Amino acid sequence: MEEKEVSLSALFWTFAKIGVMTFGGGYAMLPILQREVVENRKWAAEEEIMDYYAIGQCTPGIIAVNTATFIGQKKRGVAGGIAATLGVVFPSMVIISILAGLITNFSHLAWVQNAFSGIQVCVCVLIFNAVMKLLKKSVVDRRTAAIFAVVLLGSIFLRIPPTWFVIAAAAAGILLKNLEVKGK
């Protein structure tokens, strides 16, 4: 009586709208999420969104997807989580498919190739900037610096799938922290 149940299609379309408006990765999503989910729909409180978003950043996968699943499952359980997630990825699938088709058809043109050779330089700089930003958050002491250095050199010089580095690093984190506790 007090709270009307949110329909699965409302979850899907609201998150589709959030997906279209998210421009440039999960980090750009937060202000839109606050406006749509907290202010307009009142599906979650401000603090809940911040919690979901924080957890979404440190669990595996795309931040936007993680946050959408969280809010969807809060409103309508497992089905809600799936509806919200499909909603947030739906616009990407449509837009990229159209663009990818267009680019494939025009990629033989000289000016398109020249444009992309300029863009590739920009991509170098954007990835470099992303690494610098992440470094400040992830390398916090000597041990995390050591993990960073080992994985960096290891994956530059060796052809080992990234999955193995991730598993080894998680194990190293647990091991190092346990040694620290015992050492005290």
Place this chain on the structure above:
Amino acid sequence: MSVYLRLFWEFFQTGLFAVGGGMATLPFLKNIGQATGWYTYTDLMNMLAVSESTPGPIGINMATYVGFTVKGIPGVIVATIGEITPSVIVILIVAAMLKKFRDSKLVNHAFYGLRPASTALIGAACVSVVLEVLTHVTITAPAGSIVNHFSLEAASGLLNWPGLLLAAVLLVLTNWVKPTKNLHPIVFIILSAVVGIAAGAA
């Protein structure tokens, strides 16, 4: 193995092990390209540029783009669903025991090691992009070897000077020039495309 099954499995792994958002999937996508021959590293960089310049989360845009490159529209669906499946499962489990998860020492300690590793993987991807775009060094691995070989295309010299110049300008604009450093990446991508076209026409 059918291509679709392989596509799903590769993206399932990416979704499960890439921690920290869209850019963290880059080293995984690079590895998929190398292992399967579905696309080159240069193709992947172009996909990344398009993904940064269009609406939607970057990670999903890239998964969609790779899926399209491999198998058209059905590839889009398989790759994207593959990438989001682990997230949905993990989050549904975490949501069920939210408090336990947040207070878990084991989880916190694992992430203490995971975060620098995730950054390092993106860093290594960055190194290979820089080598590929700004120098004429090519990285190859002979079949069966796990050690990468670095070789220089002797005829073209070590460095791509026009590229380096553009990179230096972009680095300054995105980090140290106040009026431009907070602009959306799409501005710099368009600028670089224009420079590329102009340089090609000259």
